[in-house]
Amino acid sequence: MALLSKQERRHFPDWDDPGQCQFHSVTIDLEKCDGCKLCTIICPANVLELFGDKAKKKARVKANARGCISCNNCFAICESGAIEASQHYDFVGYYRQLGRGEFSKPRVF
Amino acid sequence: MAQASVAALRNEDPEEVEKEAGRSSTITVVPEGAAWNGVEQTMLKRRSIRKYKKAQVPGHLIRRMLEMGRFAPSQGNCQPWKFVVIRDADMIQGIEDFCVGTCKKLSRGIDYYTYPAGSFKYFITRAKAKLFNRLQPNMMHPVPVSGITAIAEGRFAVFHKAPTVILLLMDKRGIGVPAIDIGICGTNIVLAAQSLGLGTCWIGFSKFLNQSPEWCARLGVEEPYEIAEAITVGYPVGDPTHLIARETHEIGWFEGGKKEILY
Numbered sequence: 357m358a359l360l361s362k363q364e365r366r367h368f369p370d371w372d373d374p375g376q377c378q379f380h381s382v383t384i385d386l387e388k389c390d391g392c393k394l395c396t397i398i399c400p401a402n403v404l405e406l407f408g409d410k411a412k413k414k415a416r417v418k419a420n421a422r423g424c425i426s427c428n429n430c431f432a433i434c435e436s437g438a439i440e441a442s443q444h445y446d447f448v449g450y451y452r453q454l455g456r457g458e459f460s461k462p463r464v465f
Numbered sequence: 466m467a468q469a470s471v472a473a474l475r476n477e478d479p480e481e482v483e484k485e486a487g488r489s490s491t492i493t494v495v496p497e498g499a500a501w502n503g504v505e506q507t508m509l510k511r512r513s514i515r516k517y518k519k520a521q522v523p524g525h526l527i528r529r530m531l532e533m534g535r536f537a538p539s540q541g542n543c544q545p546w547k548f549v550v551i552r553d554a555d556m557i558q559g560i561e562d563f564c565v566g567t568c569k570k571l572s573r574g575i576d577y578y579t580y581p582a583g584s585f586k587y588f589i590t591r592a593k594a595k596l597f598n599r600l601q602p603n604m605m606h607p608v609p610v611s612g613i614t615a616i617a618e619g620r621f622a623v624f625h626k627a628p629t630v631i632l633l634l635m636d637k638r639g640i641g642v643p644a645i646d647i648g649i650c651g652t653n654i655v656l657a658a659q660s661l662g663l664g665t666c667w668i669g670f671s672k673f674l675n676q677s678p679e680w681c682a683r684l685g686v687e688e689p690y691e692i693a694e695a696i697t698v699g700y701p702v703g704d705p706t707h708l709i710a711r712e713t714h715e716i717g718w719f720e721g722g723k724k725e726i727l728y
Contacts, residue, residue, distance in 0.1 A: 368605075402615055
């Protein structure tokens, strides 16, 4: 018995097919975002950018961005609590994620 | 005779041993729901820091971190590590340039999606990438591959312009699986750094340096050692310590003759 089928183990996803390589994304609350830019410079996948007028810039995910790994570093640095990843990346075939539950803040037991 | 004494040792009642030794200790249980202690807070606040202030980290703090690495557990106490600390900006730029060059070469050879779809280059690179993917499934995971592309395109740095870089060298003759010992040693180092107000990031792409005889000679990386990992150190930009959400993982829990799945 195995968690991945034989077929899955043999299938390496096409890197250029978003249907097979599901990098994730973050949700940004534009009401809360004060355009401080910190998230755009610490993002390991470099998928965030600022947009808008000089006075009220906001952060957003770049168009055709690739590579968000849901690390939540953007959340960790955001002073206004405007940005968060809530789903992990996943891929089809050989790299399918296994044994994962919901996103959760650190729990006290 | 030897066998008998081993058996006796195994069967000794731990409480009796303590009593005989006159060293009775009491069990202290942290109550349920107690607030996180200092070590736990350090672990929860640690993030991988990829943007550093220009200020250099005082040398004594680097020594302090490495001292924690020195006391990490290892298989058979083999301590298969050696450290190289680089604090000169031009040398860090040198290793950066080498690793970026390697990423560019790799990217040209495997990143088929950077070529026009349907072109001959796309076709041949894709075939190569698929084969390489099968041979090296860990390295050729879509995440590091997109990292290689980003570095090759200049959108991302390898050593993040950190003021200090620590190379973790591994003695390949280490007992069992020495790479695990390097991981444990480095964990001690990064957690110590976090507790000292420093930011760190593990740099796996530093392994490319092993392919350069010039850099190996300059850095003192000789057989049977190889660069297993690197850790960048510096003062983080901003305050990246808000506690984040992350997915839970399956736990198989065996107790009272039953198996439970917890998350």
